[in-house]
Amino acid sequence: MEHYYQPEIECASPEQIQAWQDERLVETVKHVYEHVPYYRDKMDASGVTPEDIKSTRDLHKLPFLTKSDLRDAYPYGLVAVPLSECVRIQSTSGTTGRRVVAFYTQHDLDLWEDCCARAIMAAGGTKEDVVHVSYGYGLFTGGPGLNGGSHKVGSLTLPMSSGNTERQIQFMCDLGSTILCCTPSYAAYLAESITERGLRDKIKLKAGIFGAEAWTEEMRQDIQNKLGIKAYDIYGLTEISGPGVAFECSEQTGMHINEDHFIAEVIDPNTGEVLPDGEKGELVFTSITKQAFPLIRYRTRDICVLTRKKCSCGRTHVKMSKPMGRSDDMLIVKGVNVFPSQIETVLLNKGYPANYQIIVTRENNSDQLEVQVEMTQEMFSDTLGRVAALERELIEAMKAMLGIYVKVTLVAPKSITRSEGKAVRVIDKRNLY
Secondary structure, three states, X not given: OOOOOOHHHHOOOHHHHHHHHHHHHHHHHHHHHHXXXXXXXXXXXXXXXXXXXXXXXXXXXXXXXXXXXXXXXXXXXXOOOOHHHOOEEEEOOOOOOOOOXXXXXXXXXXXXXXXXXXXXXXXXXXOOOEEEEOOOOOOOXXXXXXXXXXXXXXXXXXXXXXXXXXXXXXXXXXXXXOEEEEOHHHHHHHHHHHHHOOOHHHOOOOEEEXXXXXXXXXXXXXXXXXXXXXXXXXXXXXXXXXXXXXXXXXXXXXXXXXXXXXXXXXXXXXXXXXXXXXXXXXXXXXXXXOOOOOOOOEEEEEEXXXXXXXXXXXXXXXXXXXXXXXXXXXXXXOOEEEOHHHHXXXXXXXXXXXXXXXXEEEEOOEEEEEEEEEOOHHHHHXXXXXXHHHHHHHHHHHHHHHOOOOEEEEEOOOOOOOOOXXXXXXXXXXXXX
16 A cells, blocks of 8 residues: 555655666657657757757757647647557646646556655655545546545545535534645635634644645745644646645655656746756756656746755655746736735735735736735724725835835725635736737
């Protein structure tokens, strides 16, 4: 049952990790060149042959792959095995353009679930736990990934999916859920709902594994305090496999990347130059154990930092920081780069809940940025006569953080639509294209 948890892999020496990656990269490049015409054409156009790739030191010679490539090759153009060998399809939750569709053999599913099992064990999970999975199921990878990982650990698994909050809380109380898996925004909503119902003492949660959307350290502390748990980050992309590409350990200072399955690089998003560990840039992944849908040098658009600083948990795999934003969904307002996480940090530091919405408009060729901030019931009752003053206070704090004026509007409790999946934080009404 515990074949997925091998300390000799997660705590391997840098030399051993390098050897695994060298061998598997060479095999993967040869495999896709021979079986995926789309890759072969890209490599030929770049003047690269499989014989040119002898180790990870040659990785930089290979062309990048982007989401545009995945859409251009939709649906079967990047599949590297006969369809008869594929047993699963998952898809992104994107709502514009062609969806990204990923394919899996049974071998791919086993390795993906192993990676998710590592994440659950790093959060303290054992076969004695009750894992409450409130990620969406179906085409979205969140539910199936953590569900399979929980099975590998041997935990009692509640495949709740998202939605029906009343039932979520009832099962959490009645069945003694100990590990919660969902998006951080839904965890915050559950925490709020549990507190409102006076059920804080009825739940037995000890840990949460939260991912699929950006969240700040301030939001982590807020969730931990309200639910009385330790909150762990998890990272993944449908294109690469799903959640479990990287995960936090008890140190909570970054996510260990499963380097026996994925090679991580950080590049300058403008030039494509590979940056050394410790420098901030765009995260790029190469999958080296997938059969059906191996991606080489896939640009995630997530901005982060890699570090090999020794970790107290004993794991030796490289760590990635929590994504600091994205190179493609970053807002540019009045020439200033704005990340929603910066706004969230200001709000949580000021004691406001993580229920807000960012609205960007353009009037007379000038960008206008508004943040609608929901008050708690206590704030609403106590501050009715001081709303204008509180809004001015937040405006000053936003200006100090972002360097530009932001209109702030305090709104009544429950007036911003709650999300049971990924929170819709930004509404950009500008016609930028």
